[in-house]
Amino acid sequence: MLEKALVGSRRYWLWIFFLIAIAGIGFIAYLQQYKYGLAITGLSRDVSWGLYIGQFTFLVGVAASAVMLVIPYYLHDYKKFGKIVILGEFLAVSAVIMCMLFIFVDMGQPMRIMNVMLYPNPSSVMFWDALVLGGYLGLNIIIGWATLHADKKGVKPASWVKPLIYLSIPWAISIHTVTAFLYAGLPDRHFWFSALTAASFLSSAFAGGPALLIILSMIVRRVSRFDPGIEAIQSIAKIVTYAMAANVFFIGLKLFTSLYSGIPGYGYSLAYLYTGLDGHNTLVPIMWTSSILAVVSLVLLIMPPLRRNEGILTLACVVLFISLWIDKGFGFIIGGFVPNPFGRITEYWPTFLETLITIGVWAIGFLILTVLYKIAISVREETANIKLEH
Amino acid sequence: MYNSGKVIMGIIIFLLFVAFPFYYNIGRVIATPDPSLDTPVINELVEKKCVEPREFMRVEHMTMLNDWKDSAIRDGRRAYINTEGKLFEKSLQNTCMRCHSNKERFCNECHTYVAVKPYCWTCHIEPKEKKL
Amino acid sequence: MSMDRRGFLKLIGLSSIGIGAGWMIRKPGEFLEAGSVSDLPGALEAKQWGMVIDTSKFKTEADYKKVINACHKAHNVPAIENPNHEIKWIWTDDFAHTFSEAKHQYMTEGLKDKMVLLLCNHCKNPPCVRVCPTKATFKRKDGIVQQDMHRCIGCRFCMTACPYGARSFNYTNPRPYIKETNPEYPTRMIGVVEKCIFCEGRLARGLMPACVEASQGAMLFGDLSDTNSVVREALRRHYTLVRKPKLGTEPVVFYILDLGRDKGGGEYA
Numbered sequence: 021m022l023e024k025a026l027v028g029s030r031r032y033w034l035w036i037f038f039l040i041a042i043a044g045i046g047f048i049a050y051l052q053q054y055k056y057g058l059a060i061t062g063l064s065r066d067v068s069w070g071l072y073i074g075q076f077t078f079l080v081g082v083a084a085s086a087v088m089l090v091i092p093y094y095l096h097d098y099k100k101f102g103k104i105v106i107l108g109e110f111l112a113v114s115a116v117i118m119c120m121l122f123i124f125v126d127m128g129q130p131m132r133i134m135n136v137m138l139y140p141n142p143s144s145v146m147f148w149d150a151l152v153l154g155g156y157l158g159l160n161i162i163i164g165w166a167t168l169h170a171d172k173k174g175v176k177p178a179s180w181v182k183p184l185i186y187l188s189i190p191w192a193i194s195i196h197t198v199t200a201f202l203y204a205g206l207p208d209r210h211f212w213f214s215a216l217t218a219a220s221f222l223s224s225a226f227a228g229g230p231a232l233l234i235i236l237s238m239i240v241r242r243v244s245r246f247d248p249g250i251e252a253i254q255s256i257a258k259i260v261t262y263a264m265a266a267n268v269f270f271i272g273l274k275l276f277t278s279l280y281s282g283i284p285g286y287g288y289s290l291a292y293l294y295t296g297l298d299g300h301n302t303l304v305p306i307m308w309t310s311s312i313l314a315v316v317s318l319v320l321l322i323m324p325p326l327r328r329n330e331g332i333l334t335l336a337c338v339v340l341f342i343s344l345w346i347d348k349g350f351g352f353i354i355g356g357f358v359p360n361p362f363g364r365i366t367e368y369w370p371t372f373l374e375t376l377i378t379i380g381v382w383a384i385g386f387l388i389l390t391v392l393y394k395i396a397i398s399v400r401e402e403t404a405n406i407k408l409e410h
Numbered sequence: 411m412y413n414s415g416k417v418i419m420g421i422i423i424f425l426l427f428v429a430f431p432f433y434y435n436i437g438r439v440i441a442t443p444d445p446s447l448d449t450p451v452i453n454e455l456v457e458k459k460c461v462e463p464r465e466f467m468r469v470e471h472m473t474m475l476n477d478w479k480d481s482a483i484r485d486g487r488r489a490y491i492n493t494e495g496k497l498f499e500k501s502l503q504n505t506c507m508r509c510h511s512n513k514e515r516f517c518n519e520c521h522t523y524v525a526v527k528p529y530c531w532t533c534h535i536e537p538k539e540k541k542l
Numbered sequence: 543m544s545m546d547r548r549g550f551l552k553l554i555g556l557s558s559i560g561i562g563a564g565w566m567i568r569k570p571g572e573f574l575e576a577g578s579v580s581d582l583p584g585a586l587e588a589k590q591w592g593m594v595i596d597t598s599k600f601k602t603e604a605d606y607k608k609v610i611n612a613c614h615k616a617h618n619v620p621a622i623e624n625p626n627h628e629i630k631w632i633w634t635d636d637f638a639h640t641f642s643e644a645k646h647q648y649m650t651e652g653l654k655d656k657m658v659l660l661l662c663n664h665c666k667n668p669p670c671v672r673v674c675p676t677k678a679t680f681k682r683k684d685g686i687v688q689q690d691m692h693r694c695i696g697c698r699f700c701m702t703a704c705p706y707g708a709r710s711f712n713y714t715n716p717r718p719y720i721k722e723t724n725p726e727y728p729t730r731m732i733g734v735v736e737k738c739i740f741c742e743g744r745l746a747r748g749l750m751p752a753c754v755e756a757s758q759g760a761m762l763f764g765d766l767s768d769t770n771s772v773v774r775e776a777l778r779r780h781y782t783l784v785r786k787p788k789l790g791t792e793p794v795v796f797y798i799l800d801l802g803r804d805k806g807g808g809e810y811a
Contacts, residue, residue: 057732058696059714064626068698068711128696128711128733135676135695146675146699207669207789208705361705362639366626462576470576481579483690486682488746489580499582499747504726532731533691535618535723 021169024398025391031243032394039387046380049373050125058128061374066366067357069126071350071378076122078228078349079385080199081221083115083156085229087192088259094185100255103400104248107240108233109164110392112192115229116157118385123150125377145201152195159188164392172399196221203356211289211356214277220270221348226263228344230256231337238334240393246400250330257333261321264340268314289355292365300365303354306346313343443523446515451508460509461492472528475502503534511537584748588765590666590685591740592794593751594776595659599760606634606659612756613738618729620719627713631738632661632753641783641797659761661753662687662708662738663785663793670700670709679735685766685794686740696733705789709737766794 028036053060063070089108092098124130136150163184170177200218203209234256237248278286291297293307317340319326326332359365370378411417452458460467462474478500482488490498499505510516513536521528545553600606613619613632622628637656638645645654664687670679671687678693679700701709715732723729727743730736741751749755754763764771773796776782780798787793 057712057714059627063713065628065701065707065710066626068701123697126697128698128735129694129731132676132693132695135678135693139676139678139693141675141677143672144675144699145673146697150675202699206673206703207791208786209702357702361707362635363642364639466576479692483688483692484680485579486684486686486688486742486746487579487581488585488743489582490577491580492577497580497583503728529731533728535725535728537725 021165021172021395021399024395028394032390036387036390039383039390042383043380043387046377046383049376049380052373053125053377054130058126060371062369062371064366064368066360066364067354067368069353069357070368071370071374072122072126074349074353075378075381076119076126077199077202077221077353078345079115079119079122080153080196081225081348082229082232083112083119083153083160084192084196084222085225085233086112086160087189088226088230088263089233089256090185090189090192092255094182095189098255100249100252103246104233104237104252104256106164106168106396106400107236107248107393109160109167110396111229111233111236111389112160113157113164113392114385114389116153116160116195117388118381119153120157121381121384122378125381145198145205149195149198149202152191152198156188156191156195159184159191163188164396168396168399171403174403193222196225203352208285208361209356210278210283210285211352214274216270216274220267220274223263223267223270224344224348227260227267228341228348230260230263231340231344234260234337235334235341236389236393238330240397244397244401246397253330253333254328257321257327257337260337260340261318261327264314264318264321267344268318288359288363292358293351293355297359298365300358300367302367302369303351307351310343310346310351313339314347317343440523443520445517445519446512447510448515449509449511451511455509461490461496461498461505475506475530478502502530507537513537582746582748586745586748586750588684589767590765590794591664591745592685592764592766592773592796593664593740593754594762594773594782594796594798596760596762596776596780596798596800597656597658598798598800599757600657600659605760606657609659609753609756609761610634612752615722616724616727616741616744616752618716618720618724618727619736620716620729621721622714622716622719629710629712629716629736631710631736632659634658635660640785643786643788644783658797660706660708661795662740663706663791663795664738664740666792666794667790669703669705669791673699673703675699682742686742687737688739688742689735689737691728691730691734691736694734696735698735700735705786705791706793709735711735 061070061072086108089101089105093101093105124133127133136147140147142148163181166181167177170181197218200221203212204214204217206212234253237253237256241247275290278290288297292300293303294311295301296304317336320332320336320339321327327336354368358367447458462470467474478490482500488500490500492498507513513531610632614621614630617631619631620629634657636654637658638649638654640658640660664685666685668679668681668687671681674680675697676693676695678690678695680688680690682688696711698711701711712730712732712734716730720729741749741753744751751763754761762772762776764773766773768774776798777796780800782796782798784793784796
């Protein structure tokens, strides 16, 4: 089926070459980092993880969110997701690959990456994260490919695909839970040290991922003859709404415990993020932007007449995605590091090169996504009138 | 065979590409490596012997160094007793290079020839050599 | 013999797994059958190394400096000016930030601002060891939290996990920042994490840690499991603190706090 990605309109090729160019710029920036080390980033002794690991964390959520389509379709036999579920699986594939690339660019000694498998440490959450991410990537490639191939032939997918699909459901939950455990079990990192971390990761993932999928579906409908179905999109919109409501609720829970207890360690990070601390307030504007956008998106999504309007729905999804991206892809990580465990403040802001590398990884992700979607769409266009068998 | 013309062309291009190092080096004369033992410390030795016999060292020095590294750092066991019962401190910088203080003419001689770049020297400090 | 494409590919796949497995089974040193492993004569050994720092014996800037310099010189620790990329094995901070749980509003200025010497606590229950994905940092039998610079992948998870800020990352090539190189000790390379290792290499040669030697009695080092050791003796005789005991990491670096002497006399008027 790969050949489907090799034929396309002028617009398709322009987009592909645009992404390759961006990825190329990112790669050149990475060569600088490879040569001069992570000193070219804004990272420091106190803030030792930043934009890269933030993107990684955020994208694990996007990858896990495919399960929000898989559960209704395969467990509840919700037929309307039949056409769109492949878009979710392929989104998961490209998101996991981006995650891996972000881990790679964050490493001080990337050439030693195989040490994680050669000298595994089962008590390290990072080891398990590498394991579950690799497994999830494999599962989604196999499932996506097998079901799409069967559709193309107009037959049912092979019998071994179903158990893999069922396996992928708890697996999706696990990747984000394990990612949350990277943070939630560290002593004296009050901002992360909460049983709620994994739960709020999942809620924000199940809002942000499907919101991205809605945006992508809107684009797909515009650039191809494949229509994932307006009812399917509306159903996803409801999922996004519930998940976002849960996410905002969880934020409220965290705020209560942190602020009402009056324990300084719990309040300092929040103070740094939302009001600034001792005159350090770099993150305050973007954190408030995130909060305001979260409320705006929630209002737009909760009102049924607004949500049913495609334009408003798309806008709400874009707003929600940006809000969660700031909150989880940036604020969450930095908030855990500032102030440091001794109450001292070192601020962080990504450098130009660091940003280029980050954009480059996103471009590679979108490149993979475009190719996979092109294949899926081409198959769907061919079989537009054939009823799906799985 | 389908598309035999294209396939055969492809194979030829592939072979040409793979064989590049061979025909690129045809006719080039590269001196056989000749590691030098001419250092002040070695010259003063009565019995010119490394920690193990020369043949062994030639074949196994990399394995031995790797082994030394692991047992010294990971097990904290920093001595090596050779087959003759003699004790050495496991240290690249303080044991090996004390005698072989001519890295350029000893280590690099062969490493360059076989095009290997051990990354020992990104951390371990090379002995100061008097440039001749 | 006939074989279809599918069968051929399966065979190729299986054989490549076989080759891979064979390579994995081969452990370093398998072909090395000469010699044996031993300890250096006079090596210092303990069941659990520990350190006691007498804060009252550090009075002037020079007292700290000489200890820090001894360590940093011995281990080729670079002097990087940019605090973001700074590397430190042993350093100072004030009492209020070091023992933040003990801090309160009306603490005497003398105590609040008192400088304290800081280094890796070689915790009995070290979070850094728990989180390291490659066992590049690990606990030795004698309690030392060792750092294997050959294996570190530079993920910096240990830096995030350490509640004592004891770990430094080589954000850049450290070599240009080393003023005087000690030819007997390696430097580090770009992209790995480093920290104090209780001078395990010196202990193996029968020497006390460089800082302890330079401190002239202000820092004590010995076996905590031995009730007669200097460290146990000091712990018996003085009021001592460890950093952040509530975290359960169980540091083995103890601080003697002689309150009377800090206030300049033990009398209460």
